[in-house]
Amino acid sequence: MFDVAIIGAGVVGCAVAYELSQYKLRAALIEKENDVAMGASRANTAIIHGGYDPATHTLMGRLNVEGMRRCFELCEELDVEHKKTGSWVVAFDATQRTTLEMLLEQGVANGCEGLKILEGDIVRSREPNLSDDIVAALWIPESGVLNPWEFTLAMAEVAVRNGVTFMPNTKVCGLTWRQDHYEIKSHTIRSALNMSEDSSFQQEYHRETDIIAIRAHYVINAAGVGSDLIHNMVAPPAFEIVPTRGEYFLLDGTAVDHLVGSVVFPCPTRAGKGVTVSPTVHGDFLIGPNSEVVADREDTAVTGGALRDIAQKAHRVVPSLNVRTSIRNFAGVRANSTYGDFFIEKSATNFIDLAAIKSPGLTCAPAIARVAREMLQKDGLLKEKRDDWRGGRRIIRFKEIPEEERDAFVRENPLYGRVICRCETITEGEIIASMKREIPPVSIDGIKRRTGTGMGRCQGGFCGPRVMEILARESGRDPLSIEEDGCGSTILIGRTKDPRSREVSSE
Amino acid sequence: MKEYVCIICPRGCHLAVDEENDYAVTGNGCLRGAAYGREEAMHPTRIVTSSVRVRSRIHPRCPVKTDKAIAKSDIMKAMLLLDDVELSPPVRRGDVVIASLFGGEANFIATRDIDE
Amino acid sequence: MHDEYELIVIGGGPAGLGAALSAREHGLERILVVERDVQLGGILNQCIHNGFGLHYFGEELTGPEYAARLIDRLNGQAIDVLCDAMVLEIIPGENGHTLRLMSADCGYRTVGSQAIILAMGCRERTRGAIQIPGTRAAGIFTAGTAQRYVNIEGYMVGRRIIILGSGDIGLIMARRMVLEGATVVACVEIMPYPGGLTRNIVQCLQDFDIPLYLSHTITRIEGKQRVEKVIVQEVDDRFHPIDGTDIAFDVDTVLLSVGLIPENELSRAAGVEIDSKTSGPIVYENGETSVPGIFACGNVLHVHDLVDFVTTESEGAGKAAAEYVLRRIDVLEKRIYEKVSHDDVNLQSPSYDDPQKVACEAEHARASHDDVERSALIDDLSKKLVQGRSYCLSIVRDETISYTVPQRIRVQRVDKQVSVFFRVKNPQKMPKCIVFRDGERIVASFRRPYMMPGEMERVTLTREQLDDVCGNELLISVEEIR
Structure with missing residues (x-):
């Protein structure tokens, strides 16, 4: 029996887990995918928003500045x-300039500091690649970029370190209130992880699905694009998720001249914040997203039309931008909803919705977690803080080791001297260290999200096979069981010189 | 009449070979093309390359090739024979992996050294 | 391993091996080859098919056999080899260059070298680079990655496969996958002509009845976790998909063979000037880049079709690097001497245009008794001269040629002749001429019965022809035969 079960290990669920792990209670973090940050938390614009954009009376407006600072x-x-x-x-024109003034006013009301409107020439003196057609811009100093999946993971790691149970591959399919607790029915997938060494070949992986019941006194719904479905299991419908897909280009930072040093937004419209051009923490550049309502909540396909549209819009802001330096396109599905704001409510007995968290949800996540904590406290939970809580986290990244310390460090830790990902200079030491932390990666992309392997120009072409080898070796798994990303995304289908690898129809 | 694209040089002449007429070749740009066309029509052969299992810590597979071209029609049959091969190091370039394929002169031989 | 070398070769594939061997043969004694893999040979190790070596060794070899011949030669030489190691940075210097390199065994090291040869090879273009719409399912591999899995590691990457792009690696992999028991449903090429060698079209596709769709491309990839289906469409002459031409293929795997890109991040960071057409360094007649003492050869310079040409090119770079190291001072002196005694009209150089002044400075340099000062003066003067336009011919091209290597020729440096590699932009099915002009005048002309963009061409210009050139530019183009 858990005291609290959090459904969804995206940035919101993990922020809540991080918050709760500081108190004496048993918490579970339930996730349908095989890792944290598998939905919108990993496919977004990776921006810490300043807080000028959401209307002041909304939850988004009230939580943004707090979240940003946190x-x-x-x-x-x-x-x-x-x-x-x-x-x-x-x-780009006088009308948009008026919008800037409105945004400045709104930003001040939301608690932003240091906002100012600057004339086009001054803006270009600081961002020389911006279009000559820009007449003015609003400067928001308190904002920036982050690595969103690492942010999510870091909070989850600390939570797990302090006793929160992480339950991946567990998809909630029913919620029933039983007098003093919820029975959370879930499909759990026993995935390819359990493959043993000797089963050298299998036509299809056995992926056994069991139904299990998890019991918890309190449930927190942080299910992102699925949050209305979870809500509807315990309460009358109150909002509906409108899955909204956003597509992106990632441009190679080594191939293009320095495009922008800060995040550049067009003037927002009713459709959203528009196509952004921003630097990434890895030295590349991100452009996107568009905004398209999709039927399937998991439809993260990229489309030719949208990419052309994004390229065109980004080009207007930064004319020298060239999408031929693209190293990756991707899409995320945002949890927009009919409600129009974050839906943060106690919707049923011992049930809190942290639902419909759309942009700026990543930035707001720590503030949302604070709100959730206070709601629980009001209900009499979280009375006692843990005195043995261990926070903090340090990651050794070879690239960040100062020049003069590298030799000594590598001599001491030879695995940090073996570069596996040559585009991003990621070493074997970093990969193995990532596998020894609280939530070990189970897939190639799991390692990518933790260390940065395969993020660069070759997109894992060179390092993919080596990462697979290390992952298989260190976790005692058969390489055939290793997945690219989610459950079922198997990479290899068999071994050569094995009659079972031959396609039957070719006989 | 059989048609081929000549591979002797990058020009890629479209050859027509008349089996009825003593394998006469037309469409060729040079004499070497004519010889190629005739050979392709009469008994096409290919070198076959692949890799086979090897009991090595470092190298899971050892590359092999046929040391002579074999009949094109025998390629898949030859491939299947390799399923049963497992080498033990040390392997030397040129080591015979399967001798006298289909009773002929061609052997599968290793194409690299594997020491351990 | 030492702290100082005469030459460090970055990359132990065919280019690096060829260059190191040639530099040794031309007299260098302290050479280091740095290879990032655990073994020498580079990509040849996974190219287990035959067809290599006909030009260079005069017999047909497989990739591993070709590599082994070079490695055997290397093993007999006093050349240091460091495998499983990465060069992280090149810091060019006036008097020799510095490299930062690292491996698990030797740690993080700073090593000096008089000359450097870049031989890092190339990488494959990825899905991200060509922006294929669709899901992010597993089962999409570049052909070379699949080749490594299948040939070296012994894994099958798929059962039903479609190949995008008709580059040689894709064609080779089509045959490999069929031989290993998979079905290859099609090879799809966006251009109206194939990208790979004719021999590979015939022996890898036609031999196995694999259809080749020219002027087609993949316009969608479907499948949630693993690829399940792709949609192929015909494209118009501006490469836009044509509505209503959709063909659906049920496949579990997509192999991409959509181009190779020289790996020049290291070179670029070192300040080496890059040609946007080849994505490789801009080089002079001897493979020297814009940074004196840094040379480039093989696929890092421009993507080759045949390893034999890589070997030849690398031997040239190795020789040039040896000359650079051994005769550095001599050559500089000689060049200056030649320059000042040469009463030719070309001596007008915008950056250094007064022959009297050159002569005077050269005299001053030679007269200096302090070795260090002398060498610095000569260096300085020589650099100014190298910058002088008249001293260096630029090869320019019209729209019929996609690139040339070298891009620049220092005529005085050409011994007897210089090879110029190039590719035509469009297929030339009828006999044509490759013409070099300075202005209106034809300097050299070469007849070719046919030319394809997929096949690298080579012509040779003689010193006499080059000496005849007026002006600083040599224009290369494809022309009708007159």
């Missing part, structure tokens, strides 16, 4: 890659 603090505390770059909202 994000920066947490990134420091948890050694998450981030950069306080500041951001711009650019105006």
